[in-house]
Amino acid sequence: MLIGSETAERFSSLSAMELTALSRERGLSLNAEEMTTIQTHFKKLKRSPTWAELETLAQTWSEHCKHKTFRAAVHHVERDDHGRVHERYYKDLLKDTIVRVTETLKKSWCLSVFKDNAGIVDAGDGQALAFKVETHNHPSALEPYGGAGTGLGGVIRDILGAGLGAKPIANTDVFCFGPLDETASEKTGSGLSTRRVVHGVVSGVRDYGNRMGIPTVNGAVYFDEDFRENPLVFCGTLGLIPHKAVAKEVRSGDLIVSLGGRVGRDGIHGATFSSDALTTGIPSSVVQIGNPIVEKKLMDVLLVARDRGLYRGITDCGAGGLSSAVGEMGETTGADVHLESVSLKYQGIAPWEIWLSESQERMVLAVPPSHWPELKILCESEDVDVAVIGTFRGGRLRVSHTGRALVTLDMGFLHDGVPKRTMKSVWSPPARKEFPSQKGTSVKKDLLAVLAQPSVASKEWVVRQYDHEVQGRTVGKPFVGPRGVGPSDAAVLQLHPSRPLGAVLACGLNPHYSRWDPYWMAASVLDEAVRNLVAVGARIDRISILDNFCGGNPTRPEILGELVRASQACHDIALAYGLPFVSGKDSLFNEFVDPKAKTRRSIPTTLLISALSLLPDVSKAVTMNLKKPGNSLFILGETRDEMGGSRYGILRNSLGGDVPRLNPTETWPLYERLHRAMHKDLVVSCHDCSDGGVGVTLAEMCFGGGFGARVDLGQVPLSADLAKEKRTDKVLFSESNGRFVVEVSPPFKREFVRVLGKSVLSEIGRVVESPRLEVVGLDGKRVVWSVSELEKSWRGGLKP
Amino acid sequence: MTWRVRVELKKAFLDHRGEALKREAHHFGLTGVRALRTGAVYELEGTLDQTQALSIAGRLLADPITQEFSVAPPPKKDDFSGGRRAVVWLKKGVADPVADTVFLASKDLSVQGLESVRSGHVFDFLGTLSGPDVRRFCEEHLMNSLIQTVDVC
Numbered sequence: 015m016l017i018g019s020e021t022a023e024r025f026s027s028l029s030a031m032e033l034t035a036l037s038r039e040r041g042l043s044l045n046a047e048e049m050t051t052i053q054t055h056f057k058k059l060k061r062s063p064t065w066a067e068l069e070t071l072a073q074t075w076s077e078h079c080k081h082k083t084f085r086a087a088v089h090h091v092e093r094d095d096h097g098r099v100h101e102r103y104y105k106d107l108l109k110d111t112i113v114r115v116t117e118t119l120k121k122s123w124c125l126s127v128f129k130d131n132a133g134i135v136d137a138g139d140g141q142a143l144a145f146k147v148e149t150h151n152h153p154s155a156l157e158p159y160g161g162a163g164t165g166l167g168g169v170i171r172d173i174l175g176a177g178l179g180a181k182p183i184a185n186t187d188v189f190c191f192g193p194l195d196e197t198a199s200e201k202t203g204s205g206l207s208t209r210r211v212v213h214g215v216v217s218g219v220r221d222y223g224n225r226m227g228i229p230t231v232n233g234a235v236y237f238d239e240d241f242r243e244n245p246l247v248f249c250g251t252l253g254l255i256p257h258k259a260v261a262k263e264v265r266s267g268d269l270i271v272s273l274g275g276r277v278g279r280d281g282i283h284g285a286t287f288s289s290d291a292l293t294t295g296i297p298s299s300v301v302q303i304g305n306p307i308v309e310k311k312l313m314d315v316l317l318v319a320r321d322r323g324l325y326r327g328i329t330d331c332g333a334g335g336l337s338s339a340v341g342e343m344g345e346t347t348g349a350d351v352h353l354e355s356v357s358l359k360y361q362g363i364a365p366w367e368i369w370l371s372e373s374q375e376r377m378v379l380a381v382p383p384s385h386w387p388e389l390k391i392l393c394e395s396e397d398v399d400v401a402v403i404g405t406f407r408g409g410r411l412r413v414s415h416t417g418r419a420l421v422t423l424d425m426g427f428l429h430d431g432v433p434k435r436t437m438k439s440v441w442s443p444p445a446r447k448e449f450p451s452q453k454g455t456s457v458k459k460d461l462l463a464v465l466a467q468p469s470v471a472s473k474e475w476v477v478r479q480y481d482h483e484v485q486g487r488t489v490g491k492p493f494v495g496p497r498g499v500g501p502s503d504a505a506v507l508q509l510h511p512s513r514p515l516g517a518v519l520a521c522g523l524n525p526h527y528s529r530w531d532p533y534w535m536a537a538s539v540l541d542e543a544v545r546n547l548v549a550v551g552a553r554i555d556r557i558s559i560l561d562n563f564c565g566g567n568p569t570r571p572e573i574l575g576e577l578v579r580a581s582q583a584c585h586d587i588a589l590a591y592g593l594p595f596v597s598g599k600d601s602l603f604n605e606f607v608d609p610k611a612k613t614r615r616s617i618p619t620t621l622l623i624s625a626l627s628l629l630p631d632v633s634k635a636v637t638m639n640l641k642k643p644g645n646s647l648f649i650l651g652e653t654r655d656e657m658g659g660s661r662y663g664i665l666r667n668s669l670g671g672d673v674p675r676l677n678p679t680e681t682w683p684l685y686e687r688l689h690r691a692m693h694k695d696l697v698v699s700c701h702d703c704s705d706g707g708v709g710v711t712l713a714e715m716c717f718g719g720g721f722g723a724r725v726d727l728g729q730v731p732l733s734a735d736l737a738k739e740k741r742t743d744k745v746l747f748s749e750s751n752g753r754f755v756v757e758v759s760p761p762f763k764r765e766f767v768r769v770l771g772k773s774v775l776s777e778i779g780r781v782v783e784s785p786r787l788e789v790v791g792l793d794g795k796r797v798v799w800s801v802s803e804l805e806k807s808w809r810g811g812l813k814p
Numbered sequence: 815m816t817w818r819v820r821v822e823l824k825k826a827f828l829d830h831r832g833e834a835l836k837r838e839a840h841h842f843g844l845t846g847v848r849a850l851r852t853g854a855v856y857e858l859e860g861t862l863d864q865t866q867a868l869s870i871a872g873r874l875l876a877d878p879i880t881q882e883f884s885v886a887p888p889p890k891k892d893d894f895s896g897g898r899r900a901v902v903w904l905k906k907g908v909a910d911p912v913a914d915t916v917f918l919a920s921k922d923l924s925v926q927g928l929e930s931v932r933s934g935h936v937f938d939f940l941g942t943l944s945g946p947d948v949r950r951f952c953e954e955h956l957m958n959s960l961i962q963t964v965d966v967c
Contacts, residue, residue, distance in 0.1 A: 278909055
């Protein structure tokens, strides 16, 4: 259709249909409107674009880089439970929800939000924390080891490129996979079995994080049928950065310096490929394989160069390769790039491939010419490849190779030319179903079965592969208690060896709730992330949060409707709690299209909330394991008839019941009071109630501490409807938000109750020496488990 | 000149991965597998003589306590008596960090003349087995066809 290897010569005369076909054929992932906008722009210039220009625009305008769905104007229509129709218009979905929270709250300790490679918040002592969580879903579905490894490598580089570079001090990882009990004939979208995907992803994160010398300290692993074709891989990194290194700039005349790995053909079209549904027939060139040793050397050099002031601007070479990195850095200055200066892995790579390659372990710096000799010597001394590939100047993006011009683009068009999308979204609640009766069930067996569900069970097989001790900061470890088996609520990191200040990391995730209502899914995961921080004693006035949305194809109004509901909940709950979002990312088109079978399957709308806070004295961190026989056990918060989406519901194969809701005017004051009680050293142990409800919480506290507990469920504060029903199973397994089980020493009980004030709480039992969990149900019957059988079920549930 | 280096565990050591894969092969339906041995394979290309290739293999690629190695020109056609041999390589253009590290390390050993390195995995299936069956097993359990190829002989 088109003639010429360098210039799309007939471009200006193509019809909209032909433009769309061209986009598909070249893997540009641009729609007809975007292609027409490009055509109009070049018609004005009275020339055709080169292929390199089209590719550059496609990378920069990709969903992956521009978040076109979340930046779209959305007309949202939804029905409520009574069938009434409500409409809402969002001028810009992201700005009107997530960003608005941060802008409204105006927290002075948020130093850099939504504009850099990571969110940066003040940590005191002249230090700040940079936090970012990324997804690497499509690459991990195709090549789990390489995809997950480079996902982590990429987010580590985001931290190295935040401000003038932060030192990575911790990694987090959260995975969603298909079920492990699949038969051999059931495969992921890439044709690999889930078991292979699980092993590959875990090994990829392990090898990258461990070899970089960064501890992996927090995360989650979730299993659900709808992630079979599209597994989700979230990788996060926390970095420590001096205040003086938070600001950066690029000045005209600065050298464009490429640092780190050499360029090969790997990862070409990664950004555009990630902006479309997964299908068969993917080329191997989109796959990236990482080399953590190269990135480790890059990291070491960068931190020295930063402290010597050898550069004043930096970003990582991620999606879109040099095209995105240089285009982004030169937005205000322009950039003049000479691709023949780029270090290559091997010869024979076409210039446009050099420009777009997503070869890993690379950073781009803006270096004042006078500092170049010192930077070069430093890099050579550490065996790190470095090259000057151009100069920031001229106001436009100009790229050439051995004197031949490849790209001449106006920066304004490159960055702001993408047409704003106007999209429609719809949402209707699913028909309500009743939750099954308790008849014929056994609470005793059911608790063991819930503990053994892979999403609830111990993730020891995963966590123990990671080095969570390297750098010597990890005070609150993934497993706590005298035997190191109790699952902790959050990771606690000591920021400096001679000072007690700590950072606390936690997360919340529960995509199953989306099947009921994405609004309450988002509210619940946000609350879970916050509860996890509160449970270890973190400051609740310094919580910042990150959002990572994953969803299906947003051009389908019902999929976008779910994203809108979830975004609105993020806005409402974060604002009510006073929590600023400091960074976020979305990954859409997590849908598998099988052209042969003519089927498509989408993931449920998924939101990962990662939360960060401070702990003034890490020695005061509270852990979840029971500490001493005779201590009292309190439950905080009300338990309601909210079985929808619960682990018990999954056990009962039910899509019935109501999903947990949340009332911030009840939960937030409770969190403030609990924090005050912890600050007064009134709390001996604390664990939040989430997946599996109070039953799982009590079981984990028991085997975490090696003690038993005697509990009367009749003492649990219940909502009026649940109190009427008197169902032991619902009280044990309801996943109502805003609840904790707290261990309090008898002499402090009165003071604890006083500090908790008007919050809903009740003493439900006590810790006992005998390693047995005894629960008296609402029917007065006693159910007894040995702590060892609880532990055995929980530790045996995940069989990779 | 190209040299193929094969590294495997000495016979006295239990090949845990091989044992696990044998069980998987049986589960897959390859009941004729009596034993399965795993190893690493490298191709060293350049103006190296055999002594230099042996030096890289012995000093860099094999653990002298637990592993043994062989160095020879690549066979025109792989041949394996006693069963089937599968050799898995990365496709051309896919990043090979193991090979990159071998290349850099050989420089540190002051070995001259090495121009490129390729790394792969070798699996020896002992028993009576058909080539297509072994290929199918490899494609499902030992490799990712998107980025790797397999030669079965």
